Amino acid sequence: MRVLACLLLAGLGLLGQSATLTVNVKGFSNDKGSAMAALYDDAGAYPTKEAKSKDKQMVKIVQGVAVFTFKGVAPGTYAVAVYHDENGNGKMDTNFIGIPKERTGASNDAKGKMGPPKFQDAKFVVSGDLAISIAMQ
Secondary structure, three states, X not given: OHXXXXXXXXXXXXXXXXEEEEEEEEOOOOOOOEEEEEEEOOOOOOOOOHHHOOEEEEEOOEOOEEEEEEEXXXXXXXXXXXXXXXXXXXXXXXXXXXXXXXXXXXXXXXXOOOOOOOHHHHOEEEOOOEEEEEEOO
């Protein structure tokens, strides 16, 4: 069965294909703390269930910009969620009703209405190396 799946993927040109996704995030109000980005392929997990993300990274902010490089990304549909961990505690701080206290961003600059952005609004397709930009909100 495994050999058949490999042959099928090879025939579709998908075997061994992976891409590099570069995410350029601008608009941080300062360089304190760090920036966190999570890459999702699951609409049910996006954007708050980091443990269910495909990959996540934390990087330094330099002059209001953070750059994330996700390597080995399989072809597919994804969305990215970003937040500014300004106080360096390793999590997105929220108020008592769950509204973020730290700035956030989403692929396609998707904005939420009465809650976080939807996967449908933030999704994009990876079929090869790709660079996207996000503006912090």
